[in-house]
Amino acid sequence: MTSAVETIRRTRDPRVALALLALPSLLIAIDISVLNIALPRLAADLSPSPTELLWMNDIYGFMVGGTMVTMGTVGDRIGRRKLIIVCAAVFALASAIAAFSVAPWMIIATRAVMGVAGAAIMPASMALIGRIYPDPKASVSAMGAYMTCFLGGMAVAPLIGGVLVEHWWWGSVFLMGVPVMVLTVLAAPRVLPEFRAENPGRPDVRSAALCLASILLVVYALKAIVNDGWGWMPVAAAGVGLALGVMFVRRQGRLEHPLVDLGLLRRTGVSRTMVVLLLTALVMGGTSMFVAFYLQSAQGLAPLTAALWLLPQMISMIVAANLGPWLGRRLPPARIVAACMVLMTAGFALLAVIPDGPSGLVVLAGGTVLTTGGCGAAFPFLMNDVISHAPQDRAGSAASFAQTANEIGIALGLVVLGSIGTLAYRARLTSDAGHADGSWVDGLKQAADRDDAGLLDHVRHAFASGFHTAALTSVAIMAVVLVLTFRALTVRPSKQE
Structure with a gap:
């Protein structure tokens, strides 16, 4: 296990490392809402059905929420820097494909992949901030700067999306992420420290599936209730999701290396x-x-x-x-x-x-x-x-x-x-x-x-x-x-x- 002192020594400049971690968060925040601006022109070109239109808009958020717990644990096990590099490359590739999509299913699929990659990058980045800045007060300040980039991305997303769609085409809202992620892939090995668990154990695929299914069903149910009101389908989805969540929690208590350490809550x-x-x-x-x-x-x-x-x-x-x-x-x-x-x-x-x-x-x-x-x-x-x-x-x-x-x-x-x-x-x-x-x-x-x-x-x-x-x-x-x-x-x- 890498010590905190070794972590700081291997990071040439903590501020550069923080900046590199914050850049992808800015992009991930923009991608949460920027599609809303491009959706009218995208729909005119690709002619999606109402259901496809809904999934194009929502799938990114669904996958971020549904896979974040699993991907946070994956980063602890394979290495947080490695996970950031791999997922930044995946995010860039998926963004490029999305920009030149010719069918609604391509947008849905690539947005889903981007959601998983974004869900992996954020917890790995926040965990690395604690290693780069071991002093608690410095760590909070670094976390504040990181959140500033994320919130700034949320704030400027409508403006950026409007400018891009007005002067280019709807695919440009996806292409803007490619250079940022490519920069992350190239610079991370030189700038970021690596950290992984010393004895992570084997990943539990069943726990990951239960976690994903539980969160996706609950989030889907909540969104459906907001959009269409109470009905048997969202209520049933919520019930099944909660039941799977209970199964997930019970399974974590039995595993030697759980996907989520619920002992943290104690x-x-x-x-x-x-x-x-x-x-x-x-x-x-x-x-x-x-x-x-x-x-x-x-x-x-x-x-x-x-x-x-x-x-x-x-x-x-x-x-x-x-x-x-x-x-x-x-x-x-x-x-x-x-x-x-x-x-x-x-x-x-x-x-x-x-x-x-x-x-x-x-x-x-x-x-x-x-x-x-x-x-x-x-x-x-x-x-x-x-x-x-x-x-x-x-x-x-x-x-x-x-x-x-x-x-x-x-x-x-x-x-x-x-x-x-x-x-x-x-x-x-x-x-x-x-x-x-x-x-x-x-x-x-x-x-x-x-x-x-x-x-x-x-x-x-x-x-x-x-x-x-x-x-x-x-x-x-x-x-x-x-x-x-x-x-x-x-x-x-x-x-x-």
Whole structure:
């Protein structure tokens, strides 16, 4: 096993290594949402069916969430640098093929491969950051810089995609990833240290299959419920996925070399941190849907104007991802995380009292700045807390475990808060207009088709009521998070300081 001192010695410049690790994360973040921009022209050229169109858009996220736990463990076993190099090459090749696809199935297949490669690169990179920066405070700062690149990619994806599609063709959104990944393949052997488990054991294929099937079924069910409402098929998929998940957990307890070391959750404070990651992802993911609809539906803003009102929250998150680690050099991390959770709670409280009219935009901007800023500052500490408590030979598995909890939390938030908001919407619409058909999307479409200004006004007010209810639910969930984080101040003060 490579020691921390040997790791630093073999890394000529830790900052160069961090930059090389962060570049692929920027690209992976862009690829999560950039296809949305290219989809109309892609659909016009390839003529996919509605089902194929849905899979082209969703398969990348499905594969990232479904394979991240498995690929994190693979990196611990074969070597994290080796996995990054191999998967960067695979990502580049799949991107090039996707750019010149001639049929919908090619886009679906290549996006699936890109999702698996992206799922491997992220946990391996986060685990290597802990080796390159063994000092806890330096590690948190490096994690903040890494997350800045990821969040920056999410922020600029619509702009980059729009420019590329406007001036070239839809395939250009895939080609932009090729040079970044090629650079990673060429530079990684010279810049990055290698680390692998000393006695990893044989990979358990059955565990990998159970994990993949469980997560894919649950994520599919959550997305289906969000898109089409409750039905027997998504409920059945969720039930089967949860059953497979139970089988997976039981199998890990029997294996000498499990795919996921569930003993990590028994370490002091780790289970608490995982719950905080899951719940904060839930409220952030769930309310993000309402924010987007509020700007364009309730306020009636044009897409570009709505995007400009989203800029403050993205800037807040990026700044906070760097400000938090800077404060961590001066204050105990547990206090910073607790303060961040207070800020997030205050932000959701503002979203719960957004007034009608233009002033609502100002309140919305203030609320989202607080929520995204608090989340951005706390996230590097939370991720580092999970990774640092894992044995060095299981750090990649721990990183993937934490990131998967984050992904599932976002999907769960869309269902939970979306359902609560829809119930409140229907209740308000019934009292105002005497009927409540479908969701606010259906209501807005009906009002537009009928050119009914009165119905449109009712739908907008009903949607605002649903938004307020979802935000109040988020405040209640954050109250649980506050209890957990403030408890950490009393349970582990000496460790944090």
